[in-house]
Amino acid sequence: MATMTATPASRSGLVLSVNAGSSSLKISLYRLKSLSTPSTSSLTSEPVELLLVSSINDISNPHASFSFTLVAHENGKEAKKESVDSIHDHASAFTHFLEYLKREASIDKSQIVHVCHRVVHGGDYFEPVVITKESYEHIERLTDLAPLHNGAALSVIHACLRALPEANSIAYFDTSFHRSILPYIASYAIDQEIAKERGLKKYGFHGLSYAYIHRAVSVHLQKDPSSVNILVLHLGSGASVCAIRDGKSLDTSMGLTPVTGLPGATRSGVVDPSLIFHYTNRAGRMSHNKQQAVDVHVTHAEEILNKQSGWKAITGTTDFGEIVKEMKAVEEKGKRNEEVAEDEEKWKLAFDLFVDRICDFVGAYYLKLRGQVDAVVFSGGIGEKSVELREDVVDRMGCLGFVLDKEKNRAVAEQKGEVVEVGKESQGRKRVLVCRTDEQLEMARECALEEKFWSK
Ligand SMILES: Nc1ncnc2c1ncn2[C@@H]1O[C@H](COP(=O)(O)OP(=O)(O)O)[C@@H](O)[C@H]1O
Numbered sequence: 001m002a003t004m005t006a007t008p009a010s011r012s013g014l015v016l017s018v019n020a021g022s023s024s025l026k027i028s029l030y031r032l033k034s035l036s037t038p039s040t041s042s043l044t045s046e047p048v049e050l051l052l053v054s055s056i057n058d059i060s061n062p063h064a065s066f067s068f069t070l071v072a073h074e075n076g077k078e079a080k081k082e083s084v085d086s087i088h089d090h091a092s093a094f095t096h097f098l099e100y101l102k103r104e105a106s107i108d109k110s111q112i113v114h115v116c117h118r119v120v121h122g123g124d125y126f127e128p129v130v131i132t133k134e135s136y137e138h139i140e141r142l143t144d145l146a147p148l149h150n151g152a153a154l155s156v157i158h159a160c161l162r163a164l165p166e167a168n169s170i171a172y173f174d175t176s177f178h179r180s181i182l183p184y185i186a187s188y189a190i191d192q193e194i195a196k197e198r199g200l201k202k203y204g205f206h207g208l209s210y211a212y213i214h215r216a217v218s219v220h221l222q223k224d225p226s227s228v229n230i231l232v233l234h235l236g237s238g239a240s241v242c243a244i245r246d247g248k249s250l251d252t253s254m255g256l257t258p259v260t261g262l263p264g265a266t267r268s269g270v271v272d273p274s275l276i277f278h279y280t281n282r283a284g285r286m287s288h289n290k291q292q293a294v295d296v297h298v299t300h301a302e303e304i305l306n307k308q309s310g311w312k313a314i315t316g317t318t319d320f321g322e323i324v325k326e327m328k329a330v331e332e333k334g335k336r337n338e339e340v341a342e343d344e345e346k347w348k349l350a351f352d353l354f355v356d357r358i359c360d361f362v363g364a365y366y367l368k369l370r371g372q373v374d375a376v377v378f379s380g381g382i383g384e385k386s387v388e389l390r391e392d393v394v395d396r397m398g399c400l401g402f403v404l405d406k407e408k409n410r411a412v413a414e415q416k417g418e419v420v421e422v423g424k425e426s427q428g429r430k431r432v433l434v435c436r437t438d439e440q441l442e443m444a445r446e447c448a449l450e451e452k453f454w455s456k
């Protein structure tokens with residue numbers, strides 16, 4: 001993490017934060033604020049001010065959706081949304097954003113001093129690094145360990161170096177937050193010599209999101225960040241759980257790669273490692289998979305488990321919102337005593353399976369935290385938006401003392417702020433929170449506070 005120093009008034013410039021997720025590209029542009037006093041206790045005293053935000057979702061689908069919002073627009077907030085056929089991967093999404101920026105915002109891109117890139121796998125790099133030939137090649141070598149992510153991030157870095165040659169590109173790693181995981185938790189029960197030689201251990205991901213959530217929840221709970229114990233569910237296209245003890249990652253559900261742990265939009269999550277050899281007799285063959293800027297060398301097994309599994313494999317869609325909608329429609333049919341076709345059971349299967357796997361980790365991590373849990377926190381696209389999923393998960397947590405306030409849970413979308421309370425108010429209550437995570441802000445903030453990036 002960056003050291004906590006105030007940004008002196010003399011510094012100026014814009015910071016662009018780019019978050020290449022598996023199904024999305026989220027981009028935010030910030031102006032540096034000058035702070036008179038350093039602050040660790042309030043999100044309102046962030047060292048950066050948001051100017052605009054853009055998001056491209058469903059990137060691999062034929063009609064990616066693009067949105068662009070000028071937050072600090074002189075006429076107030078202005079959002080534009082469109083479906084774009086020319087976007088087919090992360091690099092073309094970034095190019096579309098740059099064209100839009102030029103056309104729609106009166107922002108001179110030469111003002112962009114730093115571009116922060118979320119890079120999912122950093123291996124043994126824990127600190128943010130400026131992109132050089134050496135650091136680029138380090139990230140490239142890890143591409144096969146994050147097949148849906150590192151290649152996509154590199155393709156954006158590539159596009160960025162071309163389009164913004166004056167700006168400094170800096171990589172921020174998801175894995176950094178999990179460096180605190182103790183060796184006996186991060187190790188797999190395999191030959192330790194081979195494990196060490198090849199770096200085969202749990203790295204964990206979604207770290208920028210967990211860092212942001214930890215900070216936001218500490219402020220919300222008015223607790224010293226170093227004493228906060230929380231159980232966080234980051235549920236998006238990629239989904240993971242993290243147990244945070246004394247402000248640090250104690251354990252997380254993803255591992256050597258982001259494929260394990262919870263299932264996701266196209267990922268299997270935990271399966272018996274032998275399963276793949278019964279699923280296909282071509283498991284070890286290389287899968288020919290070309291990405292724009294970088295080749296990803298994965299086996300057919302990895303292709304199946306990363307890209308042909310998860311919600312997509314069970315239901316045909318990667319959209320969890322659609323899964324919930326269809327499941328409820330089938331439930332209504334059942335209530336009306338109408339016949340439910342066998343194929344319609346897939347919606348509930350996907351939903352129940354996800355809730356079941358979430359419970360696997362929540363139960364285990366509650367125990368690892370020895371029951372000392374300040375709050376359970378929902379985040380990520382599904383965690384922040386799915387009323388039904390939160391309801392079902394917290395219902396199962398009743399035996400641990402967590403109780404949902406159903407009205408508050410339904411009203412989350414109408415509430416402002418980073419953190420929303422959805423637990424029932426009672427004496428000795430255990431808190432249930434929704435946190436609107438912001439990986440872009442986490443990077444921009446770290447960048448603004450890092451002395452070495454601003455000294456001439
Ligand atoms: N209203 C909703 N209900 C349930 N799930 C939703 C809803 N809206 C979006 N989602 C889910 O959130 C996912 C995106 O999560 P997000 O964290 O933004 O993505 P990424 O993992 O690419 O960063 C979508 O794929 C969709 O499944």
Ligand SMILES: CC(=O)OP(=O)(O)O
Pocket residue numbers: 020021022023120174205206236237238239258
């Ligand atoms: C690590 C990971 O799965 O990220 P995302 O959810 O953004 O795809």
Ligand SMILES: [Mg+2]
Pocket residue numbers: 021022236
């Ligand atoms: Mg994400």
